[in-house]
Amino acid sequence: MTHTRALDRITDKSEPSHIVILGAGFGGVYTYTSLPRWVKKQYRITVIDRRNHFLFTPLLPEVAGASLDQHSIVEPIRDIINRDVTFIQSTVISVDTNTNTIVLPDTIITYDILVAGLGSKTHFFGTPGAEEHAYILKTLDDAVHLRNRFIDTFETASQTTDPVERKKLLSFVIVGAGPTGVELAGEVSELLFDTFVHQFGSLDIDDVTLTLVNSGDDVLSMFDLPLRQYATRALTRGRVVLRNNVRVTEVTPFGVVTDTGEEISAQTVVWTAGVTANSLTCSCGTFTVDRGRILTDRYLRAESIENVFVIGDMALFPTEDNRGLPMTAQVAKQQGQTTGKNISRLLKGQPLYPFVYHEKGLLASLGSFDAVAQMKGFRFKGVFAWFMWRTIYLFNFASWKKRFKIMADWTVNLFARRDTTRL
Ligand SMILES: Cc1cc2nc3c(=O)[nH]c(=O)nc-3n(C[C@H](O)[C@H](O)[C@H](O)COP(=O)(O)OP(=O)(O)OC[C@H]3O[C@@H](n4cnc5c(N)ncnc54)[C@H](O)[C@@H]3O)c2cc1C
Structure with a gap:
């Protein structure tokens, strides 16, 4: 079946169309929640994701830094979707837009309308050794793995009598000073220099080093200069060693090698430089792919394919500067909301709404009680920005249950040290 025949089926009311949403991340979930009730009642809807x-x-940086419990930042998909919607926990292997089929490991599914929101994956820019030796922060498993790594390293160091070996063990490098790298550095610096140093009486704080390596001139390059300078001062106060204008050319089991040939020793290297990666997580039939992202029209439909919407990190939306929109949750959420409304318009045979992105502002946490925020021409920093950051994130989270859980975790953190239980 071609995609134009699928479109005929959609407008032919005799057979209910099958709407399939790939990915229950920001794009997929907001597509689903923005579908009008009548669409959810009258049409067959299937959501597919490899996680439940x-x-x-x-x-995620707060889970990696042990200030939030991992269960607090996830929501079961079955609590989000209606019970009569089909959810399939499975991995999408490929999509064929000529036959309107999705290939899963053990079955093939046919769709009439498809929404692809499978996100992105970490990009290492071909840096030798990075994929093998660096830790990443993309999924919940990554965050838990990283927190465990920090704990294990300190436990091992506390039993190491050789001072040189101990120092090596306690050296950490984060590569990339975008929002993820900076937020992680803020969290980890408190975990290492506050919680661990307090818990491990035998270890000397001067043996611990946390280096943030950044290929640009400054951290948080998308923020205005005064906020970048503020973030730099805050990180430095938190004992983070900032290395700007340094490009990592290799990651080894013993640290990183830079473009000047310098070796920065570290037993734990975390790669956050490529979280806005451009590679796809599935092979995608006949889509037009540019810089790893699927090219869309102004209505978020894959170019020349009228029954397939592509949203979020996967989508290369046409912009004046030809760079596409940033790969952020804000963009994915708004694209999901527009797509939900446009599916109902497509089903009614009405013209679609073009997607218009409204930038809501930029926020980055620098650890407890400190953050920077930039909104509608205003700049905020320090405790006020931190409260703003927390409130906005809290109200963007899916359910009240999880909001209360996060609020409880944050309240406990005001009075107690981070939970360093090894899981
Ligand atoms: C550590 C970190 C911090 C971030 N902080 C911010 C922030 O503060 N603000 C902000 O705006 N953005 C932030 N982002 C970026 C934001 O998370 C992404 O831009 C956003 O999640 C993209 O939404 P999406 O729907 O395209 O993809 P995702 O939300 O990643 O969802 C994709 C879904 O597809 C599923 N999936 C992937 N491949 C397959 C497959 N083959 N088969 C089945 N299912 C699959 C995944 O399990 C996932 O559920 C951050 C990202 C990271 C990693």
Whole structure:
């Protein structure tokens, strides 16, 4: 069946169309929640994701830094969708837009309308050794793995009598000073220099080093200069060693090698430089792919394919500067909301709404009680920005249950040290 025949089926009311949403991340979930009730009642809807939860990625650094419990930042997909909607926990292998089929490991599914929101994956820019030796922060498993790594390293160091070996163990490098790298550095610096140093009486704080390596001139390059300078001062105060204008050319089991040939020793390297990666997570039939992302029209439909919407990190939306929109949750959420409304318009045979992105502002946490925020021409920093950051994230989270859980975790953090239980 070609996609134009699928479109005929959609407008032919005798057979209910099958709407399939690939990915229950920001794009997929907001597509689903923005579908009008009558669409959810009258049409067959299937959601497919390899995980059974929605992950609130902006709070991943807090899980890695042991200030939030991992269950607090995920929501079961079955709590989000209606019970009569089909959810399939499976991995999408490929999509064929000529036959309107999706290939899963053990079955093939046919769709009439498809929404592809499978996100992105970490990009290492071909840096030798990075994929093998660096830790990443993209999924909940990554965050838990990283937190465990920090704990294990300190436990091992506390039993190491050789001072040189101990120092090596306690050296950490984060590569990339975009929002993820900076937020992680803020969180980890408190975990290392506050919680661990307090818990491990035998270890000397001067043996611990946390280096943030950044290929640009400044951290948080998308923020205005005064906020970048503020973030730099805050990180430095938190004992983070900032290395700007340094490009990592290799990651080894013993640290990173830079473009000047310098070796920065570290037993733990975290790669956040490529979280806005451009590679796709599935092979995608006949889509037009540019810089790893699927080219869309102004209505978020894959170019020349009228029954397939592509949203979020996967989509290369046409912009004046030809760079596409940033790969952020804000963009994915708004694209999901527009797509939900446009599916109902497509089903009614009405013209679609073009997608218009409204930038809501930029926020980055620098650890407890400190953050920077930039909104509608205003700049905020320090405790006020931190409260703003927390409130906005809290109200963007899916359910009240999880909002209360996060609020409870944050309240406990005001009075107690981070939970360093090894899981
Ligand atoms: C650590 C971190 C911090 C971030 N902080 C912020 C922030 O503060 N603000 C902000 O705006 N953005 C932030 N982002 C970016 C934001 O998370 C993404 O831009 C956003 O999640 C993109 O939404 P999406 O729907 O395209 O993809 P995702 O939300 O990643 O969802 C994709 C879904 O597809 C599923 N999937 C992927 N491949 C397959 C497959 N083959 N088969 C089945 N299912 C599959 C995944 O399991 C996932 O559920 C952050 C990202 C990270 C990693």
